[in-house]
Amino acid sequence: MGQDLTAIAREKGVQYFLVSFVDLFGILRAKLVPAAAIAEMQIAGAGFAGFATHLDLTPAHPDMFAVPDPDSLIQLPWQPEVGWVAGDLVMEGRPVAQAPRQVLRTQLARATAQGWRMKTGVECEYFLLTPEGDAVADARDDQPKPCYDQAALMRQFDLIKEICDGMGALGWGPYQNDHEDANGQFEMNWAYDDALVTADRHVFFKFMVRTLAERCGLRATFMPKPFNHLTGNGCHMHVSVWSLDGATNLFHDDDGEMGLSVMAYGFLGGVMHSADALCALFNPSVNSYKRINAPITASGATWAPNTVTYSGNNRTHMVRIPDAGRFEFRLMDGATNPYLAPAGVLAAGLDGVAHGRDPGERLDINMYEDGHTLHGVKKLPLNLLDALRLLDSNAILREALGAPFVEAFLKLKMQEWTAFMAHASTWERAHTLDI
Numbered sequence: 001m002g003q004d005l006t007a008i009a010r011e012k013g014v015q016y017f018l019v020s021f022v023d024l025f026g027i028l029r030a031k032l033v034p035a036a037a038i039a040e041m042q043i044a045g046a047g048f049a050g051f052a053t054h055l056d057l058t059p060a061h062p063d064m065f066a067v068p069d070p071d072s073l074i075q076l077p078w079q080p081e082v083g084w085v086a087g088d089l090v091m092e093g094r095p096v097a098q099a100p101r102q103v104l105r106t107q108l109a110r111a112t113a114q115g116w117r118m119k120t121g122v123e124c125e126y127f128l129l130t131p132e133g134d135a136v137a138d139a140r141d142d143q144p145k146p147c148y149d150q151a152a153l154m155r156q157f158d159l160i161k162e163i164c165d166g167m168g169a170l171g172w173g174p175y176q177n178d179h180e181d182a183n184g185q186f187e188m189n190w191a192y193d194d195a196l197v198t199a200d201r202h203v204f205f206k207f208m209v210r211t212l213a214e215r216c217g218l219r220a221t222f223m224p225k226p227f228n229h230l231t232g233n234g235c236h237m238h239v240s241v242w243s244l245d246g247a248t249n250l251f252h253d254d255d256g257e258m259g260l261s262v263m264a265y266g267f268l269g270g271v272m273h274s275a276d277a278l279c280a281l282f283n284p285s286v287n288s289y290k291r292i293n294a295p296i297t298a299s300g301a302t303w304a305p306n307t308v309t310y311s312g313n314n315r316t317h318m319v320r321i322p323d324a325g326r327f328e329f330r331l332m333d334g335a336t337n338p339y340l341a342p343a344g345v346l347a348a349g350l351d352g353v354a355h356g357r358d359p360g361e362r363l364d365i366n367m368y369e370d371g372h373t374l375h376g377v378k379k380l381p382l383n384l385l386d387a388l389r390l391l392d393s394n395a396i397l398r399e400a401l402g403a404p405f406v407e408a409f410l411k412l413k414m415q416e417w418t419a420f421m422a423h424a425s426t427w428e429r430a431h432t433l434d435i
Helices: 005-012 035-044 100-113 150-155 157-169 195-215 262-273 275-282 286-290 340-355 367-373 384-392 395-401 403-421 426-432
Strands: 016-022 028-034 046-048 064-068 082-091 116-129 174-179 185-190 219-221 235-243 327-329
Touching: 005 035, 005 082, 016 035, 016 064, 016 100, 028 035, 028 046, 028 195, 035 064, 082 100, 082 195, 100 116, 100 195, 100 340, 100 395, 116 195, 116 340, 150 157, 150 174, 157 174, 157 185, 157 195, 185 195, 195 219, 195 340, 235 262, 235 340, 262 275, 262 327, 262 340, 275 340, 275 384, 275 403, 286 384, 286 403, 340 395, 384 395, 384 403, 395 403
Parallel strands: 016 082
Antiparallel strands: 016 028, 046 064, 064 082, 116 185, 116 219, 116 235, 174 185, 235 327
């Protein structure tokens, strides 16, 4: 059972617990449980009707329970009488196989069985908008190249300080905050950790940013491409694999090319091999493909990939090797599910190590200027439908992630695609009414 949440509540002054989980669409669901009742919830879980969320369940399914993981407890910095805790979904005493946190747990267990643990760090980009969401909140944030704009950054100081101070108080190790490449866009970084810890923090970070922005009269969005002419929201993930005791970075080799081990290149080869299918998890929205296949933005570059390539310290590729012992996967966007993204990376990476997959030649070119000269380079899918079809046909991911999850995810996401296609857009009407 782990830590006693009742005792923690008494010690820290927690009066309520948000027992939460993330569904297949990345939406955070929760029940607010008074501290007096948390002991029972810690044993049996908080009950939910699974069909009422984005999971492949029906009204006929029995109750689904979110059993709080006490190791994930986060006391809300702005509302300390409330504690947030991630729940593991069970139904009739068994884990719900399609639940995103369970999908990640399963992949981590596979790594543990081989004596490995994956560590990750994420770079979560977001926009601050007007409450209606139709414009950047700061009208004076209008530089053509706004990245690192000190004035625009400091005009949002109160909000950014509150978020950063909160991360610091929680022990996350925040280390930098900046204005990003689009007007109204920001990024805040905290220290990397074990993949499940980072995923839980990623979920909470999005909740915290949105909540504190609302309290300031703003709207925060992690939408991949809210404005056509501006750089989209990425969610780059830094990945390394370590020994179980956390003492040795197994991706690091002083004698290896660029300081990376044979294992690291096998892991990379696995991700490269399944990258197009992984887009379904890394870029899971209709809007996602307006980011990874975007024309040049107002700042001069999209900062997003559109081909399956890797390089050294070069941000124009899908994978960057910023320094020895780790990779930066630049494909994920702000819509990615915090649990499914690392699960997909690990599933593909373990396949690459097991089969010694070759990532191919490192390309030290500017892909935005010279990518068109390459031949035989795998392209990323152009839309969500293509990505879903690629996931459907990828036997490696289907076996590793489990058919129950893959089938549920594909079913619900195909319904989303069908719903999107059922509506004519403003662009379509403008270009087709008079044909």
